[in-house]
Amino acid sequence: GAVVSQHPSWVICKSGTSVKIECRSLDFQATTMFWYRQFPKQSLMLMATSNEGSKATYEQGVEKDKFLINHASLTLSTLTVTSAHPEDSSFYICSASYDRDGAEAFFGQGTRLTVV
């Protein structure tokens, strides 16, 4: 199957700093990518839809100025957590799929963010 790669796999940062997470589709192009957040023992929560060449679409309750998404190419989307605080500590996961009906989604391995 296709491969989606996230970088870094884990990151620790200080409160108030910003962290950038990359999501790459390694062997296919993706017009749309998705970003999720997952807290311990909970399900994945969709944060936003990343659209290549246009603004991201955020889910209700997700601060767009807090979680900056850039999708500058068909193989790369980035999520920047700005002015991170301990409550932003979570597991962030991206996904991408081929642009066809009912296509399966390929997920990255996730990024564990810890804000201290």
Added chain:
Amino acid sequence: LAKTTQPISMDSYEGQEVNITCSHNNIATNDYITWYQQFPSQGPRFIIQGYKTKVTNEVASLFIPADRKSSTLSLPRVSLSDTAVYYCLAVKGGATNKLIFGTGTLLAVQP
């Protein structure tokens, strides 16, 4: 997007067949029923997808009755490594492929 309901958890033993049911009473005509598996600290992985009747692949089988209001994921002869959370989703049959995850079923396989 149709809401799905599945058991929070299930227990099994190695070598047994496990059937996880999912209810999706409000599934739309163009929704596909899709199952994902997630291990701790990893992204989910696609298992199987179907529209109706039965679908089988090297990992699992998916049974969908004619009314499509429920589905059953069948894992044959589970092993300890099948311990994971299994998510049932109704995926809109379009290009967006936006996935909304429910609570999932935590399957614990014991020796």
